[in-house]
Amino acid sequence: MVIRGTAGHVVDDAQRVDSVRTLREFPEVGLNVIEAAHPGPHVTQDQNLERGPMTFIRRFDHVGITVADLDAATAFFVSLGLEADRKMAVEGAFLDTVIGMTDARTEIVMLRPPGGGTTLELSSFTRPDHLPGSPAAPANELGIRNVAFEVHDLRAAVDHAAVNGYGLVGGIGEYEGAWRMAYVRGPEGIIVSLAERIEK
Known part of the structure:
Protein backbone atom coordinates (compact mmCIF):
# COMPACT_ATOMS: atom_id res chain seq x y z
CA MET A 1 0.00 0.00 0.00
CA VAL A 2 1.14 3.53 -0.72
CA ILE A 3 -0.35 6.47 1.18
CA ARG A 4 0.48 10.01 0.16
CA GLY A 5 -0.49 13.11 2.12
CA THR A 6 -0.66 16.66 0.88
CA ALA A 7 2.65 17.31 2.62
CA GLY A 8 4.30 14.60 0.51
CA HIS A 9 4.76 11.97 3.21
CA VAL A 10 4.85 8.42 1.88
CA VAL A 11 4.39 5.09 3.66
CA ASP A 12 5.00 2.00 1.53
CA ASP A 13 4.00 -1.54 2.44
CA ALA A 14 7.56 -2.64 1.71
CA GLN A 15 8.63 -0.75 4.82
CA ARG A 16 8.29 -1.84 8.41
CA VAL A 17 5.71 0.51 9.85
CA ASP A 18 6.29 1.99 13.28
CA SER A 19 2.92 2.27 15.06
CA VAL A 20 3.55 5.50 16.95
CA ARG A 21 5.05 7.32 14.00
CA THR A 22 2.33 6.20 11.65
CA LEU A 23 -0.49 7.31 13.93
CA ARG A 24 1.21 10.67 14.43
CA GLU A 25 1.81 11.36 10.73
CA PHE A 26 -1.24 9.63 9.29
CA PRO A 27 -3.98 9.68 11.97
CA GLU A 28 -6.78 9.18 9.44
CA VAL A 29 -5.47 5.91 8.05
CA GLY A 30 -2.69 4.94 10.44
CA LEU A 31 -4.76 2.25 12.11
CA ASN A 32 -5.27 0.49 8.79
CA VAL A 33 -1.57 0.63 8.03
CA ILE A 34 -0.67 -0.75 11.46
CA GLU A 35 -3.19 -3.56 11.26
CA ALA A 36 -1.93 -4.55 7.82
CA ALA A 37 1.68 -4.53 8.97
CA HIS A 38 1.06 -6.13 12.36
CA PRO A 39 -1.81 -8.63 12.09
CA GLY A 40 -3.36 -9.66 15.38
CA PRO A 41 -3.18 -13.12 16.96
CA HIS A 42 -5.18 -15.98 15.49
CA VAL A 43 -8.53 -16.47 17.24
CA THR A 44 -10.02 -19.96 17.25
CA GLN A 45 -13.71 -20.71 16.74
CA ASP A 46 -14.00 -21.84 20.36
CA GLN A 47 -12.59 -18.52 21.54
CA ASN A 48 -15.11 -16.68 19.36
CA LEU A 49 -17.96 -18.64 20.90
CA GLU A 50 -16.73 -17.77 24.39
CA ARG A 51 -16.98 -14.07 23.57
CA GLY A 52 -20.73 -14.28 23.14
CA PRO A 53 -22.85 -12.45 20.56
CA MET A 54 -21.81 -9.03 19.17
CA THR A 55 -18.53 -8.84 21.08
CA PHE A 56 -16.29 -8.55 18.02
CA ILE A 57 -17.07 -4.85 17.62
CA ARG A 58 -15.08 -2.52 19.87
CA ARG A 59 -16.62 0.79 18.74
CA PHE A 60 -18.41 2.54 15.87
CA ASP A 61 -15.55 4.08 13.90
CA HIS A 62 -16.86 5.82 10.78
CA VAL A 63 -19.33 5.86 7.90
CA GLY A 64 -17.95 6.09 4.36
CA ILE A 65 -19.58 7.88 1.42
CA THR A 66 -18.21 7.88 -2.13
CA VAL A 67 -18.64 11.17 -3.98
CA ALA A 68 -17.62 12.59 -7.35
CA ASP A 69 -16.74 16.12 -6.14
CA LEU A 70 -14.76 15.68 -2.93
CA ASP A 71 -14.14 19.38 -2.37
CA ALA A 72 -17.81 20.35 -2.71
CA ALA A 73 -18.98 17.57 -0.40
CA THR A 74 -16.31 18.44 2.17
CA ALA A 75 -17.27 22.12 2.07
CA PHE A 76 -20.94 21.23 2.70
CA PHE A 77 -20.23 19.23 5.84
CA VAL A 78 -17.67 21.73 7.12
CA SER A 79 -20.30 24.46 6.74
CA LEU A 80 -22.55 22.47 9.08
CA GLY A 81 -19.81 22.35 11.71
CA LEU A 82 -17.74 19.21 11.08
CA GLU A 83 -13.97 19.49 11.23
CA ALA A 84 -11.99 18.12 8.28
CA ASP A 85 -8.62 16.41 8.37
CA ARG A 86 -6.25 16.96 5.47
CA LYS A 87 -6.98 15.23 2.18
CA MET A 88 -5.16 11.93 1.69
CA ALA A 89 -4.53 9.78 -1.39
CA VAL A 90 -4.63 6.00 -0.99
CA GLU A 91 -3.53 3.41 -3.53
CA GLY A 92 -1.64 0.14 -3.81
CA ALA A 93 -1.97 -3.49 -2.81
CA PHE A 94 -3.82 -2.84 0.45
CA LEU A 95 -6.59 -0.79 -1.16
CA ASP A 96 -6.94 -3.19 -4.12
CA THR A 97 -7.22 -6.15 -1.75
CA VAL A 98 -9.83 -4.60 0.52
CA ILE A 99 -12.14 -3.22 -2.19
CA GLY A 100 -11.65 -6.05 -4.68
CA MET A 101 -10.38 -3.90 -7.56
CA THR A 102 -7.14 -3.55 -9.50
CA ASP A 103 -4.95 -0.43 -9.69
CA ALA A 104 -7.45 1.68 -7.73
CA ARG A 105 -6.69 5.11 -6.34
CA THR A 106 -8.89 7.23 -4.13
CA GLU A 107 -8.67 10.51 -2.25
CA ILE A 108 -10.29 10.67 1.17
CA VAL A 109 -11.18 13.29 3.75
CA MET A 110 -12.15 12.36 7.30
CA LEU A 111 -14.59 14.69 9.08
CA ARG A 112 -15.43 14.63 12.76
CA PRO A 113 -17.83 16.50 15.04
CA PRO A 114 -16.40 19.09 17.44
CA GLY A 115 -14.95 17.30 20.43
CA GLY A 116 -14.41 14.00 18.58
CA GLY A 117 -16.61 10.96 18.07
CA THR A 118 -17.68 8.83 15.12
CA THR A 119 -16.23 10.17 11.88
CA LEU A 120 -17.53 10.59 8.34
CA GLU A 121 -15.25 9.46 5.51
CA LEU A 122 -15.70 11.09 2.12
CA SER A 123 -13.96 9.27 -0.71
CA SER A 124 -13.54 10.14 -4.39
CA PHE A 125 -11.94 7.69 -6.82
CA THR A 126 -9.48 8.81 -9.45
CA ARG A 127 -9.18 5.17 -10.61
CA PRO A 128 -11.41 3.48 -11.72
CA ASP A 129 -14.11 5.87 -12.93
CA HIS A 130 -17.12 6.38 -10.71
CA LEU A 131 -20.31 4.45 -11.31
CA PRO A 132 -23.54 6.50 -11.24
CA GLY A 133 -25.52 6.55 -8.01
CA SER A 134 -29.11 7.56 -7.26
CA PRO A 135 -28.95 11.29 -6.46
CA ALA A 136 -32.73 11.56 -6.13
CA ALA A 137 -33.27 8.34 -4.15
CA PRO A 138 -36.38 8.45 -1.94
CA ALA A 139 -36.31 7.47 1.73
CA ASN A 140 -37.72 3.99 1.01
CA GLU A 141 -35.07 2.99 -1.56
CA LEU A 142 -32.99 0.08 -0.26
CA GLY A 143 -29.55 0.90 1.07
CA ILE A 144 -28.01 3.43 3.43
CA ARG A 145 -30.41 6.34 3.13
CA ASN A 146 -29.12 9.06 5.45
Whole structure:
Protein backbone atom coordinates (compact mmCIF):
# COMPACT_ATOMS: atom_id res chain seq x y z
CA MET A 1 0.00 0.00 0.00
CA VAL A 2 1.14 3.53 -0.72
CA ILE A 3 -0.35 6.47 1.18
CA ARG A 4 0.48 10.01 0.16
CA GLY A 5 -0.49 13.11 2.12
CA THR A 6 -0.66 16.66 0.88
CA ALA A 7 2.65 17.31 2.62
CA GLY A 8 4.30 14.60 0.51
CA HIS A 9 4.76 11.97 3.21
CA VAL A 10 4.85 8.42 1.88
CA VAL A 11 4.39 5.09 3.66
CA ASP A 12 5.00 2.00 1.53
CA ASP A 13 4.00 -1.54 2.44
CA ALA A 14 7.56 -2.64 1.71
CA GLN A 15 8.63 -0.75 4.82
CA ARG A 16 8.29 -1.84 8.41
CA VAL A 17 5.71 0.51 9.85
CA ASP A 18 6.29 1.99 13.28
CA SER A 19 2.92 2.27 15.06
CA VAL A 20 3.55 5.50 16.95
CA ARG A 21 5.05 7.32 14.00
CA THR A 22 2.33 6.20 11.65
CA LEU A 23 -0.49 7.31 13.93
CA ARG A 24 1.21 10.67 14.43
CA GLU A 25 1.81 11.36 10.73
CA PHE A 26 -1.24 9.63 9.29
CA PRO A 27 -3.98 9.68 11.97
CA GLU A 28 -6.78 9.18 9.44
CA VAL A 29 -5.47 5.91 8.05
CA GLY A 30 -2.69 4.94 10.44
CA LEU A 31 -4.76 2.25 12.11
CA ASN A 32 -5.27 0.49 8.79
CA VAL A 33 -1.57 0.63 8.03
CA ILE A 34 -0.67 -0.75 11.46
CA GLU A 35 -3.19 -3.56 11.26
CA ALA A 36 -1.93 -4.55 7.82
CA ALA A 37 1.68 -4.53 8.97
CA HIS A 38 1.06 -6.13 12.36
CA PRO A 39 -1.81 -8.63 12.09
CA GLY A 40 -3.36 -9.66 15.38
CA PRO A 41 -3.18 -13.12 16.96
CA HIS A 42 -5.18 -15.98 15.49
CA VAL A 43 -8.53 -16.47 17.24
CA THR A 44 -10.02 -19.96 17.25
CA GLN A 45 -13.71 -20.71 16.74
CA ASP A 46 -14.00 -21.84 20.36
CA GLN A 47 -12.59 -18.52 21.54
CA ASN A 48 -15.11 -16.68 19.36
CA LEU A 49 -17.96 -18.64 20.90
CA GLU A 50 -16.73 -17.77 24.39
CA ARG A 51 -16.98 -14.07 23.57
CA GLY A 52 -20.73 -14.28 23.14
CA PRO A 53 -22.85 -12.45 20.56
CA MET A 54 -21.81 -9.03 19.17
CA THR A 55 -18.53 -8.84 21.08
CA PHE A 56 -16.29 -8.55 18.02
CA ILE A 57 -17.07 -4.85 17.62
CA ARG A 58 -15.08 -2.52 19.87
CA ARG A 59 -16.62 0.79 18.74
CA PHE A 60 -18.41 2.54 15.87
CA ASP A 61 -15.55 4.08 13.90
CA HIS A 62 -16.86 5.82 10.78
CA VAL A 63 -19.33 5.86 7.90
CA GLY A 64 -17.95 6.09 4.36
CA ILE A 65 -19.58 7.88 1.42
CA THR A 66 -18.21 7.88 -2.13
CA VAL A 67 -18.64 11.17 -3.98
CA ALA A 68 -17.62 12.59 -7.35
CA ASP A 69 -16.74 16.12 -6.14
CA LEU A 70 -14.76 15.68 -2.93
CA ASP A 71 -14.14 19.38 -2.37
CA ALA A 72 -17.81 20.35 -2.71
CA ALA A 73 -18.98 17.57 -0.40
CA THR A 74 -16.31 18.44 2.17
CA ALA A 75 -17.27 22.12 2.07
CA PHE A 76 -20.94 21.23 2.70
CA PHE A 77 -20.23 19.23 5.84
CA VAL A 78 -17.67 21.73 7.12
CA SER A 79 -20.30 24.46 6.74
CA LEU A 80 -22.55 22.47 9.08
CA GLY A 81 -19.81 22.35 11.71
CA LEU A 82 -17.74 19.21 11.08
CA GLU A 83 -13.97 19.49 11.23
CA ALA A 84 -11.99 18.12 8.28
CA ASP A 85 -8.62 16.41 8.37
CA ARG A 86 -6.25 16.96 5.47
CA LYS A 87 -6.98 15.23 2.18
CA MET A 88 -5.16 11.93 1.69
CA ALA A 89 -4.53 9.78 -1.39
CA VAL A 90 -4.63 6.00 -0.99
CA GLU A 91 -3.53 3.41 -3.53
CA GLY A 92 -1.64 0.14 -3.81
CA ALA A 93 -1.97 -3.49 -2.81
CA PHE A 94 -3.82 -2.84 0.45
CA LEU A 95 -6.59 -0.79 -1.16
CA ASP A 96 -6.94 -3.19 -4.12
CA THR A 97 -7.22 -6.15 -1.75
CA VAL A 98 -9.83 -4.60 0.52
CA ILE A 99 -12.14 -3.22 -2.19
CA GLY A 100 -11.65 -6.05 -4.68
CA MET A 101 -10.38 -3.90 -7.56
CA THR A 102 -7.14 -3.55 -9.50
CA ASP A 103 -4.95 -0.43 -9.69
CA ALA A 104 -7.45 1.68 -7.73
CA ARG A 105 -6.69 5.11 -6.34
CA THR A 106 -8.89 7.23 -4.13
CA GLU A 107 -8.67 10.51 -2.25
CA ILE A 108 -10.29 10.67 1.17
CA VAL A 109 -11.18 13.29 3.75
CA MET A 110 -12.15 12.36 7.30
CA LEU A 111 -14.59 14.69 9.08
CA ARG A 112 -15.43 14.63 12.76
CA PRO A 113 -17.83 16.50 15.04
CA PRO A 114 -16.40 19.09 17.44
CA GLY A 115 -14.95 17.30 20.43
CA GLY A 116 -14.41 14.00 18.58
CA GLY A 117 -16.61 10.96 18.07
CA THR A 118 -17.68 8.83 15.12
CA THR A 119 -16.23 10.17 11.88
CA LEU A 120 -17.53 10.59 8.34
CA GLU A 121 -15.25 9.46 5.51
CA LEU A 122 -15.70 11.09 2.12
CA SER A 123 -13.96 9.27 -0.71
CA SER A 124 -13.54 10.14 -4.39
CA PHE A 125 -11.94 7.69 -6.82
CA THR A 126 -9.48 8.81 -9.45
CA ARG A 127 -9.18 5.17 -10.61
CA PRO A 128 -11.41 3.48 -11.72
CA ASP A 129 -14.11 5.87 -12.93
CA HIS A 130 -17.12 6.38 -10.71
CA LEU A 131 -20.31 4.45 -11.31
CA PRO A 132 -23.54 6.50 -11.24
CA GLY A 133 -25.52 6.55 -8.01
CA SER A 134 -29.11 7.56 -7.26
CA PRO A 135 -28.95 11.29 -6.46
CA ALA A 136 -32.73 11.56 -6.13
CA ALA A 137 -33.27 8.34 -4.15
CA PRO A 138 -36.38 8.45 -1.94
CA ALA A 139 -36.31 7.47 1.73
CA ASN A 140 -37.72 3.99 1.01
CA GLU A 141 -35.07 2.99 -1.56
CA LEU A 142 -32.99 0.08 -0.26
CA GLY A 143 -29.55 0.90 1.07
CA ILE A 144 -28.01 3.43 3.43
CA ARG A 145 -30.41 6.34 3.13
CA ASN A 146 -29.12 9.06 5.45
CA VAL A 147 -26.36 10.24 7.73
CA ALA A 148 -27.69 11.94 10.87
CA PHE A 149 -26.45 14.74 13.12
CA GLU A 150 -27.82 16.43 16.21
CA VAL A 151 -27.76 20.22 15.81
CA HIS A 152 -28.20 23.20 18.14
CA ASP A 153 -30.69 25.12 15.98
CA LEU A 154 -32.52 23.09 13.36
CA ARG A 155 -34.23 26.01 11.64
CA ALA A 156 -30.96 27.93 11.32
CA ALA A 157 -29.17 24.85 9.97
CA VAL A 158 -31.93 24.19 7.42
CA ASP A 159 -31.92 27.84 6.31
CA HIS A 160 -28.13 27.78 5.99
CA ALA A 161 -28.25 24.68 3.79
CA ALA A 162 -31.00 26.24 1.64
CA VAL A 163 -28.92 29.37 1.02
CA ASN A 164 -26.22 27.09 -0.39
CA GLY A 165 -28.69 25.30 -2.66
CA TYR A 166 -29.53 22.26 -0.51
CA GLY A 167 -33.24 22.04 0.18
CA LEU A 168 -35.49 19.86 2.32
CA VAL A 169 -36.61 16.42 1.19
CA GLY A 170 -39.91 16.96 2.99
CA GLY A 171 -40.54 19.25 5.95
CA ILE A 172 -39.61 19.74 9.60
CA GLY A 173 -41.30 17.14 11.77
CA GLU A 174 -41.72 16.94 15.54
CA TYR A 175 -41.62 13.66 17.46
CA GLU A 176 -43.58 13.41 20.72
CA GLY A 177 -42.49 16.84 21.89
CA ALA A 178 -38.91 15.60 22.23
CA TRP A 179 -37.23 16.09 18.83
CA ARG A 180 -37.52 18.16 15.69
CA MET A 181 -36.06 16.57 12.57
CA ALA A 182 -35.65 17.30 8.88
CA TYR A 183 -34.02 15.62 5.89
CA VAL A 184 -31.78 17.86 3.77
CA ARG A 185 -30.80 16.74 0.26
CA GLY A 186 -27.07 17.45 0.34
CA PRO A 187 -24.39 17.30 -2.37
CA GLU A 188 -24.78 14.48 -4.91
CA GLY A 189 -28.11 13.53 -3.38
CA ILE A 190 -26.80 12.55 0.06
CA ILE A 191 -29.68 12.73 2.55
CA VAL A 192 -28.51 14.46 5.72
CA SER A 193 -30.79 14.07 8.73
CA LEU A 194 -30.64 17.03 11.11
CA ALA A 195 -32.27 16.75 14.51
CA GLU A 196 -32.71 19.19 17.40
CA ARG A 197 -33.59 18.12 20.93
CA ILE A 198 -36.56 20.08 22.29
CA GLU A 199 -35.67 21.50 25.66
CA LYS A 200 -38.39 21.18 28.29
